[in-house]
Amino acid sequence: MAVGAAGNPPTTPPTLRALTALPALDDAAKMLSTSSIDVVGYASTTTAYAIGFDAETAIVSRLSALFAVPVAATCASAVLALRFLDVERVALIGAPWFDAELNELGAAYFRSQGFDVTSSASAGLSQDPRRIEPAAVCAWTAGHLGDEAEGIFIGGNGFRAAGALEPLEAAVGRPVLTSNQVLLWNLLAHAGAPFEIKGYGQLFAQKLPALEPNVGCRRSSLTPNQPHPQPLTRLRDRQALRLQLSASRNLAMICFTL
Numbered sequence: 001m002a003v004g005a006a007g008n009p010p011t012t013p014p015t016l017r018a019l020t021a022l023p024a025l026d027d028a029a030k031m032l033s034t035s036s037i038d039v040v041g042y043a044s045t046t047t048a049y050a051i052g053f054d055a056e057t058a059i060v061s062r063l064s065a066l067f068a069v070p071v072a073a074t075c076a077s078a079v080l081a082l083r084f085l086d087v088e089r090v091a092l093i094g095a096p097w098f099d100a101e102l103n104e105l106g107a108a109y110f111r112s113q114g115f116d117v118t119s120s121a122s123a124g125l126s127q128d129p130r131r132i133e134p135a136a137v138c139a140w141t142a143g144h145l146g147d148e149a150e151g152i153f154i155g156g157n158g159f160r161a162a163g164a165l166e167p168l169e170a171a172v173g174r175p176v177l178t179s180n181q182v183l184l185w186n187l188l189a190h191a192g193a194p195f196e197i198k199g200y201g202q203l204f205a206q207k208l209p210a211l212e213p214n215v216g217c218r219r220s221s222l223t224p225n226q227p228h229p230q231p232l233t234r235l236r237d238r239q240a241l242r243l244q245l246s247a248s249r250n251l252a253m254i255c256f257t258l
Contacts, residue, residue, distance in 0.1 A: 013101060016050040020059055029066045039191045040064070040071040045155040045179045046098070048075035049105040053112055070190030074179045077186035078153050079113050081203055085175045087151035092120040093141055095156030096127050106155060118149045123159075134163030142171045151175040157183075165201040175202055 040063055048056040056073050064071040082090060090110060094103050099122075107120040123140050125132050141152065141164070152172070154161045157179045169176045178201075185203055188195055197204040 013050040013105065016044075016047045020047060020051055020055065025059065025062060026066070029063060032067075037067055037069050039069055039187045040067050041183050041187050042071065042073040043157045043180070043183055045074050045095075045106075045157055046102055048073060049102055049109050049155075053079070053109060070187075072183060072186040072190055074157060074183045075109060075155075077182040078155075078177055078179070079110070079115075080186060081177050081182045082110075082115065082151060082153065084206065085151060085203065087115075087175060089116040089118050089148055089150045091118050091145055091149035091152050093144075093152060093154045094120065094122040095129075095159035096123050096125045096132070098122045098156065110153075118146055119144075123154075129158050129160055132160050134161070134167070137161045137164035138168045138171060141168055141176075145172055149174065152177065153182075154178045162200055166199050169201060177201065177203060 042056075042059055042063060051059075053076065056076055060071045060073050060076065092103065092106050092110065094106060098106075103120040103122060107117040110117050121144070123137065124144075125136055125140055137154070137160075141154070145152065151174050152168075154164075154176065155178075159179065161178045162180060165176055165178065165181065181201055181203060195204075
């Protein structure tokens with residue numbers, strides 16, 4: 001699904017809530033019912049903001065029951081990552097196309113989970129995600145970050161901010177998370193996948209916590225006492241890990257050949 005102003009995405013809260021209705025979810029799941037799936041990711045930051053943590057958790061349980069594999073959602077993954085990094089005071093940076101209402105809903109989402117949201121604002125960058133460069137993300141965020149924040153969450157699965165992770169963490173001296181980063185981190189944990197990823201934030205350098213399984217799914221084999229993870233090339237005898245990612249309206253498959 002297209003994101004940003006050019007794609008006219010469904011980003012109003014009422015529309016986002018409508019896209020989480022059971023018929024829509026079931027229809028999207030059927031599109032992948034014949035695929036070989038290891039894990040499923042629900043990749044929509046704004047949907048979670050619009051419906052809240054509890055409803056997002058219900059979506060995860062629903063999809064998990066449909067696919068009988070582990071499922072992770074973007075903002076719930078961010079909550080897990082922030083807690084794992086011991087961040088309590090977080091600054092939220094929304095994609096440039098997030099309006100004030102979405103930023104307020106984002107703040108409410110994280111406050112509902114016990115975080116102190118020090119700020120919540122959209123990045124003052126191009127409305128076209130294709131024109132956003134990592135250097136611009138780094139410079140804008142570093143220039144608008146208050147001293148009180150212990151960490152940063154950059155929201156928006158269509159916001160190309162991954163390339164800014166390493167230089168931004170170096171610039172501000174605090175953990176920086178993005179929507180796609182935390183989702184992938186959580187998906188790999190649920191898949192029981194040992195990995196080594198460098199250059200995309202300190203989150204990937206940490207040992208992963210033991211994860212509670214989704215309803216009807218197996219428990220991750222990773223525990224806090226596990227030795228330093230091995231490269232992804234060893235995963236499943238060097239077979240590709242199939243990651244199923246969804247974006248609001250549709251479920252879309254992304255294959256990572258490792």
